[in-house]
Amino acid sequence: MVEQEGFRRYIAHIILWIGIAIVAFPVYVAFVASTQDNALIANGQMSLLPGGHFFEVYYQTIFVGTSGSTREPVGNMMLNSLVMALAIAIGKIAISIISAYAIVYFRFPFRMPIFWIIFITLMLPVEVRIYPTYKIVADLHMLDSYAGLALPLIASATATLLFRQFFMTVPDELLEASRIDGAGPLRFFWDTLLPLSRTNMAALFVILFILGWNQYLWPLLITTRDDMQTIQIGIRKMMTTNDALTEWPIVMATAVLAMLPPVFVVVAMQKLFVRGLVETEK
Amino acid sequence: MANVTLRNVRKTYPGGFEAIKGVNVDVGDGQFCVLVGPSGCGKSTLLRMVAGLETVTGGEIDIGGRVVNQVEPADRDIAMVFQNYALYPHMSVFNNMAYGLRNRGMKEAEIKTRVEEAARVLELSAMLERKPRQLSGGQRQRVAMGRAIVRQPKVFLFDEPLSNLDAKLRIAMRVEIRKLQRRLKTTSVYVTHDQLEAMTLADILVVMNGGQVEQIGNPLAIYEKPATTFVASFIGAPPMNLMSMRTEEIKSQLGGSAGEAGILGIRPEDFVITDQTPAGGVALPLTIEAIERVGAETFIYGSRAQDEQRVAATPGELPPGEVIVRIPGTEAPAIGEKIRVAAVRQKLHLFSGDGRTRIEA
Numbered sequence: 001m002v003e004q005e006g007f008r009r010y011i012a013h014i015i016l017w018i019g020i021a022i023v024a025f026p027v028y029v030a031f032v033a034s035t036q037d038n039a040l041i042a043n044g045q046m047s048l049l050p051g052g053h054f055f056e057v058y059y060q061t062i063f064v065g066t067s068g069s070t071r072e073p074v075g076n077m078m079l080n081s082l083v084m085a086l087a088i089a090i091g092k093i094a095i096s097i098i099s100a101y102a103i104v105y106f107r108f109p110f111r112m113p114i115f116w117i118i119f120i121t122l123m124l125p126v127e128v129r130i131y132p133t134y135k136i137v138a139d140l141h142m143l144d145s146y147a148g149l150a151l152p153l154i155a156s157a158t159a160t161l162l163f164r165q166f167f168m169t170v171p172d173e174l175l176e177a178s179r180i181d182g183a184g185p186l187r188f189f190w191d192t193l194l195p196l197s198r199t200n201m202a203a204l205f206v207i208l209f210i211l212g213w214n215q216y217l218w219p220l221l222i223t224t225r226d227d228m229q230t231i232q233i234g235i236r237k238m239m240t241t242n243d244a245l246t247e248w249p250i251v252m253a254t255a256v257l258a259m260l261p262p263v264f265v266v267v268a269m270q271k272l273f274v275r276g277l278v279e280t281e282k
Numbered sequence: 283m284a285n286v287t288l289r290n291v292r293k294t295y296p297g298g299f300e301a302i303k304g305v306n307v308d309v310g311d312g313q314f315c316v317l318v319g320p321s322g323c324g325k326s327t328l329l330r331m332v333a334g335l336e337t338v339t340g341g342e343i344d345i346g347g348r349v350v351n352q353v354e355p356a357d358r359d360i361a362m363v364f365q366n367y368a369l370y371p372h373m374s375v376f377n378n379m380a381y382g383l384r385n386r387g388m389k390e391a392e393i394k395t396r397v398e399e400a401a402r403v404l405e406l407s408a409m410l411e412r413k414p415r416q417l418s419g420g421q422r423q424r425v426a427m428g429r430a431i432v433r434q435p436k437v438f439l440f441d442e443p444l445s446n447l448d449a450k451l452r453i454a455m456r457v458e459i460r461k462l463q464r465r466l467k468t469t470s471v472y473v474t475h476d477q478l479e480a481m482t483l484a485d486i487l488v489v490m491n492g493g494q495v496e497q498i499g500n501p502l503a504i505y506e507k508p509a510t511t512f513v514a515s516f517i518g519a520p521p522m523n524l525m526s527m528r529t530e531e532i533k534s535q536l537g538g539s540a541g542e543a544g545i546l547g548i549r550p551e552d553f554v555i556t557d558q559t560p561a562g563g564v565a566l567p568l569t570i571e572a573i574e575r576v577g578a579e580t581f582i583y584g585s586r587a588q589d590e591q592r593v594a595a596t597p598g599e600l601p602p603g604e605v606i607v608r609i610p611g612t613e614a615p616a617i618g619e620k621i622r623v624a625a626v627r628q629k630l631h632l633f634s635g636d637g638r639t640r641i642e643a
Contacts, residue, residue, distance in 0.1 A: 173368035
């Protein structure tokens with residue numbers, strides 16, 4: 001870092017604080033709104049200080065849900081989202097680490113064409129193939145199920161490529177030493193490659209969990225039952241009320257709750273992440 | 283304990299490149315065989331073929347009386363020490379050594395005994411719980427050796443195991459490897475490009491060049507009677523001086539059957555500064571161009587008259603007309619000085635004009 005004299009450093013800090021304020025203010029407003037009385041918000045008289053309804057609002061949000069629009073406890077929505085996000089993150093990591101292992105360490109016919117086919121699927125995200133994917137999931141009777149939510153999103157070219165790149169940096173001698181030590185392909189994968197990939201898996205997990213948690217379009221299409229909807233869909237549905245007042249404190253509480261798991265994952269995994277970067281294990 | 287016998291071993295890569303062009307080597311039980319040669323000569327490939335890491339496209343590899351061409355590396359009863367050690371980075375030193383034993387289903391108590399014994403021999407006992415990254419280069423090297431020892435294999439294979447260490451440690455480890463091998467009496471094959479390592483370690487020295495064996499034998503025998511100009515210039519440092527013998531003067535001096543020879547070789551250490559020409563020997567007038575003082579000895583780089591061309595011989599080739607002379611460190615010549623050096627008849631090496639055959643005169 002370049003040392004700067006006092007005045008210029010203050011300017012830099014002020015700019016940084018303005019940036020933080022811009023990002024943090026909406027989050028703060030959401031939190032404040034979730035602790036106020038609904039009538040106050042509807043009147044446009046919301047104060048910028050937290051109100052006194054915190055426990056009441058959050059209890060209702062998590063265990064009861066809105067009294068008008070969805071009537072589904074947000075706790076259940078969070079569980080749905082959690083199952084989907086975990087299934088997507090873990091499923092993607094499991095599938096892609098295995099396919100990357102096959103592509104890097106085995107010589108089989110059409111190895112490179114298969115690699116390129118996987119590569120090309122990068123150009124086909126869910127949004128592009130949404131109709132055929134919906135058709136397949138519907139035909140397999142997986143609408144309104146966890147399998148239907150997670151399975152179509154599991155196959156991942158990105159993660160396969162990432163593991164492929166990592167495997168290619170693992171020295172060949174490790175494989176050779178394993179062969180001499182009597183470890184077959186499965187043993188080498190399990191005893192050597194997986195432990196070495198730990199930090200890569202952690203990094204991917206963070207990214208993929210957030211990706212899964214924030215899915216909107218796909219859950220919107222394939223879930224119709226209220227008890228299967230994810231939290232992202234729930235927020236949207238809560239806001240659509242025909243004649244009644246939108247229950248803003250509950251909507252805002254749901255938004256705050258929707259932010260917590262990704263934040264938790266990032267904070268929890270960050271340590272492993274940083275430790276992985278500091279300790280070079282190769 | 284086992285012999286390692288290579289019978290006309292060949293390796294041709296799918297692209298048609300022939301890396302090993304028919305090698306025959308016989309390593310006796312408990313012997314230490316060193317494969318030496320410049321980079322790209324196929325010595326590492328040959329070792330990896332013995333280990334089973336490369337396929338054999340011709341000939342037979344025989345370990346302990348069993349042809350192992352189609353046998354998996356794990357079933358060949360060999361252990362290998364790699365150049366970069368190839369330790370499992372996520373396992374402790376203990377587990378690194380125990381891994382191969384566990385995979386073979388050995389009892390945990392027996393594994394513990396063997397690993398602790400190896401650790402004691404290699405002075406690693408205090409480090410068994412550490413990870414490889416917490417060890418110094420020399421310690422990692424010893425762990426790699428330990429991994430080989432605990433297996434108690436028929437054959438040790440070493441692939442340039444010392445080339446990642448600094449010069450001082452390399453010498454210390456070289457001695458340790460030799461002592462260890464002597465005590466365990468395990469047949470060993472060792473690959474190196476360092477001729478000094480090769481000379482000091484080997485019972486049998488195999489000098490390789492371009493996928494072929496140039497010469498096999500006792501290291502000192504090879505030093506004293508190199509079979510080709512390649513071996514002559516590769517074994518011994520600084521390399522042997524090789525001079526083409528077009529000059530009638532030299533030919534007449536040698537006389538006899540030396541007449542067929544095309545190349546004359548003289549080691550730097552076999553020259554003496556003298557005004558006399560020994561009977562049947564060779565004398566050369568030189569102008570000193572450079573001096574390297576090493577302490578105990580001094581190397582003189584002198585130039586001969588330009589009409590006496592020197593043959594091209596890799597590696598360690600000298601420019602045409604240059605001669606290296608080793609003299610005791612106590613003498614103090616000066617650059618530009620004109621001297622006359624001579625070598626006696628017994629110290630002369632004669633080769634055919636193409637450098638492929640040694641001529642005994």
